[in-house]
Each structure stands twice: as structure tokens, then as C-alpha cells.
Amino acid sequence: MWPFPVGLRLNDKQRWVVVAQLASDGKLTGRQVQREFGISDRTAKRVLGEPSDAGLIEFDRTTHPGFYRLP
Secondary structure, three states: OOOOOOOOOOOHHHHHHHHHHHHHHOOEOHHHHHHHHOOOHHHHHHHHHHHHHOOOOEEEOOOOOOEEEOO
């Protein structure tokens, strides 16, 4: 599966989420994605949704607010 499943095309924002941010920091919130790119909450959810659906990242709800991390 790593680095990316065959056929999965990630845009620049999604690659930043998976490679740059999560690989270095270990966790990421939707709010951080919003601030980094100056995008709305809804757009941040779309940016995070495709890598999450593909199993590249997962949402951890153990704390509030939850965060995304590598599986």
C-alpha cells in the first residue's frame, strides 16, 4: 500500500497531508489543513476524505477534537 495504492491520484494538498505532515508530526487535524491552505472546513474534509477512504490515513476519535494519523 505504501507509498500509495496503484491508481490513486492525490492532489498537492493530499500529498502534503500524507507525506509531509503526517510522516513528520504523526497527527493532523482538519483545522490544521484549513489554516495551511486557507480553505473551508468542508474543503478540508474533502482533502482528507480520499486518503482516508483509501486507508492511507485514519481518524482517531480518542480525544476531542479527533485527529488524523497514519494507520
